[in-house]
Amino acid sequence: MIEDIKKDADTRMDKSVAALGQTFKKLRTGRAHVGLLDHLHVDYYGTETPLNQVANVAVEDARTLSLTPWERQMIPVIEKAIMNSDLGLTPTTAGTVIRVPLPVLTEERRKDLVKVVKHDAENVRIAVRNIRRDCLHHVKELLKEKDITEDDDRRAHQEIQVLTDNHIAEIDRLCAEKEKEVMDF
Numbered sequence: 001m002i003e004d005i006k007k008d009a010d011t012r013m014d015k016s017v018a019a020l021g022q023t024f025k026k027l028r029t030g031r032a033h034v035g036l037l038d039h040l041h042v043d044y045y046g047t048e049t050p051l052n053q054v055a056n057v058a059v060e061d062a063r064t065l066s067l068t069p070w071e072r073q074m075i076p077v078i079e080k081a082i083m084n085s086d087l088g089l090t091p092t093t094a095g096t097v098i099r100v101p102l103p104v105l106t107e108e109r110r111k112d113l114v115k116v117v118k119h120d121a122e123n124v125r126i127a128v129r130n131i132r133r134d135c136l137h138h139v140k141e142l143l144k145e146k147d148i149t150e151d152d153d154r155r156a157h158q159e160i161q162v163l164t165d166n167h168i169a170e171i172d173r174l175c176a177e178k179e180k181e182v183m184d185f
Helices: 002-026 074-083 107-143 150-181
Strands: 040-045 047-050 055-061 064-069 092-094 096-099
Touching: 002 107, 002 150, 047 150, 064 074, 074 096, 107 150
Parallel strands: none
Antiparallel strands: 040 047, 055 064, 064 096, 092 096
């Protein structure tokens, strides 16, 4: 029973950390990376399709993304999706290639982005702690019902705390990497 609780906690904590990684991919840092457009969807013959499934997305240089649609009629649809996104980017088309230049971020905007990064990381830390609280509650319930001994209870508390500490360390590492990426010029 305790093993199931720990596996559930580990799975839920992993999902929280993975969600933070996805959130960080969406943050525009001034440096081009293909993950920047991963969350965009376009209308492909009546179906909402991820952008990376209708075009080849590549990094042309440090500040430019290039998209090569597989079908020519998708060019205006892709342009519209990028223009309507929350990224504030303006694509330009040259033949069959769509180029998306990334503007340089100001120092003030970089500091604002660092605050966003820290806020997102703190929200995930809170989520991980809530998962720990739920799991410890389940272990206490097992102890009340006399399904486990007090030694098992203490051991489970320690193991769940180690699991929590490992995930929070991973969150801190991701946050530090993203902060460094945002502040690099």
